[in-house]
Amino acid sequence: MTGPGPATPLGIIAGRGALPRLVAEARAQAGLPYMIVGLDGFVGDWVHDHPHEIQAITAVRRILNALATAGCTHVTMAGGVERPVVNPLKLDGKALTWLPKLLPALRKGDDALLRTVRGLLEAEGLILIGADQIVPLTWAEDVPTRAKPSADNASDVAKAEAILAALAAHDVGQGAVVHRGLTLGIETLFGTDHMLEMIGQVRSDHGGVLVKRLKQGQDRAIDMPAIGPQTVENAVRAGLDGIVIEANGVLILDRDATVAAADEAGLFIWIKP
Amino acid sequence: MTGPGPATPLGIIAGRGALPRLVAEARAQAGLPYMIVGLDGFVGDWVHDHPHEIQAITAVRRILNALATAGCTHVTMAGGVERPVVNPLKLDGKALTWLPKLLPALRKGDDALLRTVRGLLEAEGLILIGADQIVPLTWAEDVPTRAKPSADNASDVAKAEAILAALAAHDVGQGAVVHRGLTLGIETLFGTDHMLEMIGQVRSDHGGVLVKRLKQGQDRAIDMPAIGPQTVENAVRAGLDGIVIEANGVLILDRDATVAAADEAGLFIWIKP
Numbered sequence: 001m002t003g004p005g006p007a008t009p010l011g012i013i014a015g016r017g018a019l020p021r022l023v024a025e026a027r028a029q030a031g032l033p034y035m036i037v038g039l040d041g042f043v044g045d046w047v048h049d050h051p052h053e054i055q056a057i058t059a060v061r062r063i064l065n066a067l068a069t070a071g072c073t074h075v076t077m078a079g080g081v082e083r084p085v086v087n088p089l090k091l092d093g094k095a096l097t098w099l100p101k102l103l104p105a106l107r108k109g110d111d112a113l114l115r116t117v118r119g120l121l122e123a124e125g126l127i128l129i130g131a132d133q134i135v136p137l138t139w140a141e142d143v144p145t146r147a148k149p150s151a152d153n154a155s156d157v158a159k160a161e162a163i164l165a166a167l168a169a170h171d172v173g174q175g176a177v178v179h180r181g182l183t184l185g186i187e188t189l190f191g192t193d194h195m196l197e198m199i200g201q202v203r204s205d206h207g208g209v210l211v212k213r214l215k216q217g218q219d220r221a222i223d224m225p226a227i228g229p230q231t232v233e234n235a236v237r238a239g240l241d242g243i244v245i246e247a248n249g250v251l252i253l254d255r256d257a258t259v260a261a262a263d264e265a266g267l268f269i270w271i272k273p
Numbered sequence: 274m275t276g277p278g279p280a281t282p283l284g285i286i287a288g289r290g291a292l293p294r295l296v297a298e299a300r301a302q303a304g305l306p307y308m309i310v311g312l313d314g315f316v317g318d319w320v321h322d323h324p325h326e327i328q329a330i331t332a333v334r335r336i337l338n339a340l341a342t343a344g345c346t347h348v349t350m351a352g353g354v355e356r357p358v359v360n361p362l363k364l365d366g367k368a369l370t371w372l373p374k375l376l377p378a379l380r381k382g383d384d385a386l387l388r389t390v391r392g393l394l395e396a397e398g399l400i401l402i403g404a405d406q407i408v409p410l411t412w413a414e415d416v417p418t419r420a421k422p423s424a425d426n427a428s429d430v431a432k433a434e435a436i437l438a439a440l441a442a443h444d445v446g447q448g449a450v451v452h453r454g455l456t457l458g459i460e461t462l463f464g465t466d467h468m469l470e471m472i473g474q475v476r477s478d479h480g481g482v483l484v485k486r487l488k489q490g491q492d493r494a495i496d497m498p499a500i501g502p503q504t505v506e507n508a509v510r511a512g513l514d515g516i517v518i519e520a521n522g523v524l525i526l527d528r529d530a531t532v533a534a535a536d537e538a539g540l541f542i543w544i545k546p
Binding site: 162188 | 454456457463
């Protein structure tokens, strides 16, 4: 499925990360119309290859106008907008009418905020579609690489998963690196690439696994962690044996290139339930 | 209390970290005899200011001989020896007789290992004393710096403590850095200084707290985390507002110098139950 039919352009409100790009590419490949409103400071450079406008996250009226002008009746919100620092003086009139509902939601965390924004957009007459409806993810367990995980790797994977599960309630922990039962890294705000780079700078030995999972409470209809060829390169520099991602919880960007890079380096990739 | 009386030199089997140094300094200041057996690759350079021998961790017979030659009947094991990589070919005869008991303990983790080593030393006729008996730690809640934590800091401290508590069962997490509810760093194998350095390299804003606590299951009679003037310097470079340490769980090295460095930088230090 790639969303509503060709008569209606799909509006894509695009934040950070890989998901909005995959949504746009799915529409383009299916030959279906779409219009991206990229959020300034969040959306990546990939957006310039697609029909798009860039708007500030505070310019709610302009965002709605852009969608209306393009004739969008259906909208997808895709990509993270992790707690933006918003200057209240920059909020436009429309945003100000939203504010009484947004402020309490802001204090409750990401999920409450997203539910509120969804309700406000629907009140504008827009029909919201989850990005996961346009880029369906139905991956079974798979090790697409030539290298396969060992029993030692599996034991480190179990430990990394236990750590991520323990952190789930604390809004942290999309990734962890474990080697021989020792925890080399736990992903924080600064992301996987930063964690891997730091490990590579300091360790002198070799081995271990990176495990990436959807953070508990993270809405896979809007934002998902991703790996790609760059992640493989960083994992190699960090001396790892392999990368483990949660099936249907973590995206692979450029899957063929990612698997090829892993094969060239002798790394395994394990898509794991 | 500074251990057994002047007639009997205290043997100090010294690993990594601050605790063995504090034990030696307490004995020296009390004018009581002592003899350090520093474990090669673990003990710090401070040992050269004290009566000492350096021995490999595998040279069990030599370690026991050094203690016997010095006339030690009482022994303290102080300082971490985090899972040393031991070449079995280097184990001496005595170590080999210990091996059948050590190997199963090694697989069970640090605590089981320490209990086993303690039992083996006691079987040699040595009386074991916890380092916490020689360097007593009885700190009440205190903010010894001019800067004091704010309500925002306290809320970040609570979050960092919750993260460390969640990780306690997984043998990781002596420290965490939180700012405005966002987790900037979680300490792993590579330690506090590394974590702070990495945060300083990547962040562009300012604020937040470092919280350090004794890792659950960590034996304060043998090993304790520590902060010192260097920690303050690293915290300043990481842009933090303050450092929070667990009373009776984390050592302050050179307390006067540490507080002075914090005061100069406007950082708070909070000794917290």
